[in-house]
Amino acid sequence: MSAYISIADISKSFAGTAGRIDALQNVNLDVPAGEFLCLVGPSGCGKSTLVFIIAGLVKASSGEVRVAGKPVVEPDPDRTMVFQGDAVFPWMTVAQNIGYGLRFGAMSKKEQGKTVSQLVDLVGLTGFADAFPKELSGGMKKRVDLARAYATNPTVLLMDEPFGALDAITKEKMQVDLMRLSVTDTGQRRTIVFVTHDLEEAIFLADRVAVMTPRPGTIEVVLDVPFPRPREASIRLSTEFQALRGQIRELLVSEEEES
Amino acid sequence: MKRNELGNSADAVGKEDTRKRRLITGEGAVSVITVLILVALWTALTDSYIDDLYFPSPMDTIQVVGRMEGVLVSYFLATMYRVVVGMLIGAVLGVFCGVAMSWNKWINSVLDPLIEGLRPIPAVALIPFFILWFGIGDTGKLILTAIGGFTVMVVTTLEAIKHVSPIYIMAARTLGASRLEIYRTIILPAITPTLIGGVRVTVALSFALVIASEFMGAQSGLGYMIMLARRTLQTDAILVGVIIIGITSWIVDRCVRIVGNYLTRWAPRSE
Ligand SMILES: Nc1ncnc2c1ncn2[C@@H]1O[C@H](COP(=O)(O)OP(=O)(O)OP(=O)(O)O)[C@@H](O)[C@H]1O
Ligand SMILES: [Mg+2]
Numbered sequence: 017m018s019a020y021i022s023i024a025d026i027s028k029s030f031a032g033t034a035g036r037i038d039a040l041q042n043v044n045l046d047v048p049a050g051e052f053l054c055l056v057g058p059s060g061c062g063k064s065t066l067v068f069i070i071a072g073l074v075k076a077s078s079g080e081v082r083v084a085g086k087p088v089v090e091p092d093p094d095r096t097m098v099f100q101g102d103a104v105f106p107w108m109t110v111a112q113n114i115g116y117g118l119r120f121g122a123m124s125k126k127e128q129g130k131t132v133s134q135l136v137d138l139v140g141l142t143g144f145a146d147a148f149p150k151e152l153s154g155g156m157k158k159r160v161d162l163a164r165a166y167a168t169n170p171t172v173l174l175m176d177e178p179f180g181a182l183d184a185i186t187k188e189k190m191q192v193d194l195m196r197l198s199v200t201d202t203g204q205r206r207t208i209v210f211v212t213h214d215l216e217e218a219i220f221l222a223d224r225v226a227v228m229t230p231r232p233g234t235i236e237v238v239l240d241v242p243f244p245r246p247r248e249a250s251i252r253l254s255t256e257f258q259a260l261r262g263q264i265r266e267l268l269v270s271e272e273e274e275s
Numbered sequence: 276m277k278r279n280e281l282g283n284s285a286d287a288v289g290k291e292d293t294r295k296r297r298l299i300t301g302e303g304a305v306s307v308i309t310v311l312i313l314v315a316l317w318t319a320l321t322d323s324y325i326d327d328l329y330f331p332s333p334m335d336t337i338q339v340v341g342r343m344e345g346v347l348v349s350y351f352l353a354t355m356y357r358v359v360v361g362m363l364i365g366a367v368l369g370v371f372c373g374v375a376m377s378w379n380k381w382i383n384s385v386l387d388p389l390i391e392g393l394r395p396i397p398a399v400a401l402i403p404f405f406i407l408w409f410g411i412g413d414t415g416k417l418i419l420t421a422i423g424g425f426t427v428m429v430v431t432t433l434e435a436i437k438h439v440s441p442i443y444i445m446a447a448r449t450l451g452a453s454r455l456e457i458y459r460t461i462i463l464p465a466i467t468p469t470l471i472g473g474v475r476v477t478v479a480l481s482f483a484l485v486i487a488s489e490f491m492g493a494q495s496g497l498g499y500m501i502m503l504a505r506r507t508l509q510t511d512a513i514l515v516g517v518i519i520i521g522i523t524s525w526i527v528d529r530c531v532r533i534v535g536n537y538l539t540r541w542a543p544r545s546e
Contacts, residue, residue: 073445093451103446107464107541116460117450150543168450 019046019082020207021070021172026079027232028065039065041232043079049171050205052198054218057228058268063211064100066233067174070209071097083172093117095172096165100180100211104149104157104164111136111145113160117168135163139193155186162190162197169201175210179217187214188249191221195246215261216252219243227267236267331511336518339511346500351519353495354485358527361417362481365424366474372425373432374458390429398423398480399487411492416485423484424477431473435466468542471535475528482524 026043029036039062047053055063068074070081072091081088083095091097096117105113115132123131136145139159149157158178165173179187198206212218218225219241226238241260243251251257314333321332331339340347372390376383398419409415439462447461489498497516504512 068445071445071449073448091445091449091451093449095449097446097449099442099446101442103442105443105446105461105464106543107467107539116447116452120451120453120456148541150541164446164450174449 020049020051020084021045021047021209022082023047023066023070024080024082026066026069026076026081028062028069028074028077029232038232040069040076041234043234045226045235045238047207047209049207052205052208052210052221052223054222054225055209055211055228056213056215056218056225056264056268057233058230058271059213061228061231062233063228064176067097067176067209067211070172071095071174073097093120093168094170095174096168096170097174098158098161098165098176098178100176100178102154102157102161104160106149109146109148110141110152110160113149114163114167116164121168131167135167138166138197139163155182155190158182158190162194166197171200171204171206173198173206173208173210175208177211177213180213187217191217192249194221215264216257218264219257219260220247220249220252225264227264229271236271239264327510328508329510331514335511336514339509339515343512343515347515347519350495350497350500351523354489354497354520355523357413357416357420357485357489357496358478358481361420361485362424362477364417365421365481366428366477368421369425369428370432370470373429373436374462376429376433377436377462378454378458386429390426393422394426394430398426398484402488402491405488406492411494416488416493419488420481420484423480427477427480428470428473431469431476432466435469436462438469439465464541468535468539471531471539474531474535478527478531479524482520482527486520 023043023045026040027038028040029038031037043062043066045053055066057063065074069076070083070088072088072095083092088095105116108116111132114135115128118128118131133145136142139162141156141159141163144152144156149160152160158181162178165175179190182190198208200206210218210221212221222241224238224240227236228234229236239260243257318333321327321330327335372386376386401419401422405415405419409418443461443465444457447457452460485496486498486501489496490502493499493502497520501513501516504510504516
């Protein structure tokens, strides 16, 4: 199993207003090509920070992240990201937002337009291509964000609690879509790091779930999720699913008690 | 994904406002009544209590417009030229320097002391120097107005850039945007709403600076006309000057707001 994303001894501290904060300490994690990895852990344990470091947006204090063998020094459109907050550009229309990453590539204007309108339909925003984000609901904006991250057809997708603010039903729909979109145009599976605090979401989506400790965050365990794909929504009700959920929950609760 | 939950999507893109647009709304009617009452009060007071010497009546004011028509137009144009050109030069340079200063720390180190030195000085205080250096023609007035607008816009631009939400810049970076692209496609649109506010301040300031410099030395312009009228105690001409300045300043501000609203039509507004 070759590591596509390899995280080696990553530590990160911030000089906060209330003194130094050690957000991450000696994080080690290998994600093989095509894996869907979910990252769970208590709030403030450094999940977003870790994802930013993988994206190349934040520099680690020490350690190294490699993607496809190359050290990460800056962001790359082959490794796009969906942010925890609302990152849809309010001054661009839905179509302009989704096509943003394509402007800098080699694709012709015409092809860009085609890709964008396909993505608009794919994420269920048909008829809203020329709308500004202020005219969209929170869930619709998140779909713009997703489509924008898919547009450059990246091999790595980094997703920081993308569905955190959505209602249960919308969330389930988006999860199903995500599974469908987790292959590239050439049929290869994308490598996905997906942060969530929703354990059912983590188990439903992931090949493996990495559980982090409270701050300073580090990887406590990485659990395999054995369910075959494609997965039906109903697997959530199975005893194996619930047993795994219980196991992760126990881990998080006992962490809580220790700290 | 099913589309039905999005409703009739094509329609949903429109405005939420479905009120009919009438020529005069209730609020508009109230404002018109206020103006009418003021004019009536003005007429009544200048007919009885107030001497023409101190404040002219509405009739006098209207008559003076007829009497001075030709010179009024040329003075108005002279003032407008100074305001608009001076303001444009100042604002464009201000935004440009603000962006350049945030782009490069060396440019910032060079310009920052200059701007910090200029900012606390009220530009009007420089008028005597400008008359000395450039005489009483257009040049000095344009430079003065430009300096006023420049200081406002440079500070506004720097402040606005500082407050652009980092999440947008990060998102653009992950999608492959270069630094130049980020300035062009993220920072400039993000600061536009704040810049519009700065431009409105600049408009008001530019009128003040041009009028003040026309007071102190000029051969044309509305400020010059008011100054002449003061010497000869023609209060009606003073008032005409004041009213024209007020109306044009309001119209220019209105134009800035219309253009600004268009440029920031994407921005959520609390009405
Ligand atoms: N720019 C920053 N400056 C200072 N401290 C920071 C900064 N970014 C994050 N931190 C701190 O680092 C720690 C980890 O933050 P991070 O956002 O990665 O947590 P998280 O696991 O994503 O939390 P949540 O689940 O609530 O999103 C927090 O204690 C936070 O206060
Ligand atoms: Mg987070």
